Amino acid sequence: MKPMKMLSAGLVILTASVIGVQNANALPTFARQTGVSCDVCHNGNFAALTPFGRNFKLHGYTMSTAKTLEKKITEATNEKLSLPTLPGISGMMQISLTNTKKGSSGTQNSQLQTPEQLSLFLAGRLNNTMGIFSQFTMDDTGAWGLDNTDVRYADSTKLSDKNLDYGFTLDNSPTVGDLWNSTPTWGYPYQGGTSDTPSILDGDATGGKVGVGTYGMLDNQFYGKVALYRSEADQAQAGNTVISSAAPYWRLAWQQNVGGGYLMLGTYGMYAKVIPDSVATSTGIGGPEGKYLTTALDFQYERPLAGENSLVAHGSYSREKRTDLADDGSISTGNSPTYKYSKLDMELNMAGRYRPGVSIFNTNTDTDNVDNTGYQLSMEYFLSENVQFQATYSGYTKKDGATKNASDNNQVYLLMWLML
Numbered sequence: 001m002k003p004m005k006m007l008s009a010g011l012v013i014l015t016a017s018v019i020g021v022q023n024a025n026a027l028p029t030f031a032r033q034t035g036v037s038c039d040v041c042h043n044g045n046f047a048a049l050t051p052f053g054r055n056f057k058l059h060g061y062t063m064s065t066a067k068t069l070e071k072k073i074t075e076a077t078n079e080k081l082s083l084p085t086l087p088g089i090s091g092m093m094q095i096s097l098t099n100t101k102k103g104s105s106g107t108q109n110s111q112l113q114t115p116e117q118l119s120l121f122l123a124g125r126l127n128n129t130m131g132i133f134s135q136f137t138m139d140d141t142g143a144w145g146l147d148n149t150d151v152r153y154a155d156s157t158k159l160s161d162k163n164l165d166y167g168f169t170l171d172n173s174p175t176v177g178d179l180w181n182s183t184p185t186w187g188y189p190y191q192g193g194t195s196d197t198p199s200i201l202d203g204d205a206t207g208g209k210v211g212v213g214t215y216g217m218l219d220n221q222f223y224g225k226v227a228l229y230r231s232e233a234d235q236a237q238a239g240n241t242v243i244s245s246a247a248p249y250w251r252l253a254w255q256q257n258v259g260g261g262y263l264m265l266g267t268y269g270m271y272a273k274v275i276p277d278s279v280a281t282s283t284g285i286g287g288p289e290g291k292y293l294t295t296a297l298d299f300q301y302e303r304p305l306a307g308e309n310s311l312v313a314h315g316s317y318s319r320e321k322r323t324d325l326a327d328d329g330s331i332s333t334g335n336s337p338t339y340k341y342s343k344l345d346m347e348l349n350m351a352g353r354y355r356p357g358v359s360i361f362n363t364n365t366d367t368d369n370v371d372n373t374g375y376q377l378s379m380e381y382f383l384s385e386n387v388q389f390q391a392t393y394s395g396y397t398k399k400d401g402a403t404k405n406a407s408d409n410n411q412v413y414l415l416m417w418l419m420l
Contacts, residue, residue, distance in 0.1 A: 029090040030056070031385070033124045035065035038385045038419075039352045043302075043312050046388075046419065047181065047190045048347070051262065054179040058165055058217055060154030061124055061131025088124030088132070092117070095416045096192065102408035113140075116415070119147060129155050148185065150177045159218065166216040172209060174201050174229060174249040180264055182298035182314040188345040188359055189378050192392050192413040199320050199341065200247075200272055200292045208232035211249065225251040229270070244289050247272035261303035269295040276325050294320040305348075313346040337365040345376075355380040371401035388417040 031038050034056070038046070041053030049057065056063050096116040119137045126132055131154070135147035154167035175183035181190075184201050213227025228246040253266035273289040296318035303311045320339040345359030357378045364371040374396040381389045392413040399406040 029088045029121060029124050030061070033064050033088065043310060043347075043349045043355075046417075047186045048188075048312060048349075049179065049181060049186075057177075057179055058154065058167075059156075060129065060152035060167055061133060062127075062129060062154060064125050088122055090121040090123060091420045092119040092121070093418045094118075094191070097414040098192075099412045101410040102405075129153055146172065148173065148176045152177070162219040164216055164218050165220075167214070169211075169213045169215065169225075169227065171211055171213075171227075172232070174209070174211065174227065174270055175268070177213075177215075177225075178251065178268075179223070180253070180266065180298070180300045180314075181312075182264075182266070182300050182316050183268065183296075187316070187343070188314060188347065188357060189376055189392050191390065191417065192415055199294050199296075199318055199339070200274075201249075201268075201270055201294055201296075201318075209243065209247075213249070215251075221255060223251070223253040223255070223266075225249075229272075241277045242275045244273040244275050261301060264300040266298045267296060268298070269293070288325055290325045291323040292320060294318055308351045310349045311346065312349065313344070315342075315344045317342045337370075339363070339365050339370070347378075353382055355382075371398060372396065373398040374406075386419040388415075388419075390415040390417065 030041065034041075036052075039050075041050060041056055042048055043050055093115050094117040095112075095114050097110065097112045099110045117137060119135050121133070121135050123133045123135075124131060130152065132149075132151045134149040134151070136144055137147040138144050149172045151170040152167050153169075154165065156163060156165045158164065169177050171177050173185055175185040178185065181187055184199065208231065209229045210232050211227045211229035213225055215223070215225035217223045227249045229243065229249060230246050231243045247270055249268070249270045251266070251268040253264055255262070255264040257263075270292070271294075272292045274292055275289055296316060298316040299314070301311075301313045305311060318339075318341045320341075321336075322339065323336050341361070341363045343359060343361040345357060347355055347357035349355050355378075357376075357380075359376045360374070361376070362373045374394060376392060376394045378390065378392040383389065390413075392415075394411045394413070396406040396409045397403060399409050
């Protein structure tokens with residue numbers, strides 16, 4: 001079957017699947033906990049956060065209107081134990097169709113994945129000051145594993161006459177706990193499309209991580225976070241690329257309402273000493289170390305429009321200096337590239353029903369043969385609060401430094417997204 005006929009067939013399948021479940025009335029666990037609809041926390045829908053959603057995350061996912069079990073702990077302080085009565089369990093299924101203009105030889109093009117992703121979530125309030133977002137996802141082999149996870153303790157106090165919201169985190173990715181959608185984990189496009197980010201923050205260099213950190217928001221304007229990350233236990237072994245010791249991560253941001261809109265300006269980064277897989281294979285998890293230093297600048301801008309519409313824009317620029325090792329553990333000429341990645345995206349949220357978006361991106365290095373420039377166009381349609389349909393077109397104007405035949409890598413991605 002020709003690619004366009006496959007795409008048409010895929011559209012029919014996905015649309016029929018969506019119509020078949022449009023009466024689903026179960027909302028995700030955070031909506032059940034807070035008693036508000038999904039679009040109160042999200043611009044359009046998952047994963048872009050509104051000010052309310054950022055505040056909910058900042059305070060450790062603890063805000064709740066649901067019934068809780070109360071028990072007084074001490075008479076002296078009147079402290080109470082408050083436990084949720086609703087189980088914080090949700091589910092997600094994604095079905096997708098992907099078509100690349102010129103697929104790889106010997107592989108199927110127009111791939112229909114049913115499902116592309118199947119996830120269970122344990123998420124919500126644990127008690128007065130603790131909350132969790134944890135995702136368990138089944139991979140294409142049928143095995144289940146821990147996906148994005150963020151466990152928080154959150155509280156508030158006064159610093160001079162300013163309010164300070166602060167907390168502690170345990171998570172498995174440097175940007176999974178971030179409040180904005182300009183960082184790698186929750187950035188545009190929220191699902192699918194191409195990814196040309198080479199940063200260690202995405203896990204490309206070291207796989208799974210686990211980290212502990214602390215954060216604070218002063219006067220609802222100035223935000224900071226510091227954390228330390230190590231490779232997860234199943235990664236810290238010979239044959240895998242491993243973080244040596246602990247890798248520090250930092251995040252600073254300033255937010256303010258400006259001229260009828262909202263603006264965030266920020267910076268973040270990470271420094272890691274890394275034992276590459278080729279070295280770890282021969283030496284265990286000790287031996288020579290490569291070095292990765294990533295620094296980034298980012299922004300987020302939001303502006304309400306007429307009716308229930310809004311405009312949201314994000315931008316980021318990251319620079320990663322690597323000192324890579326050769327297979328024998330030596331540092332050789334050409335193994336110290338500097339990766340540079342920039343992206344700018346904008347989307348319209350139209351009455352909570354449609355979300356068109358566009359982005360441009362560029363990735364390049366000063367030594368390796370990596371120089372990619374492209375764009376992405378997307379349209380998301382929300383049939384209901386928990387049923388989403390998405391189409392994304394990713395195009396290249398330059399691939400691996402060449403403009404000729406760059407468009408062979410262009411890709412169409414169709415998605416049905418169910419949240420229960």
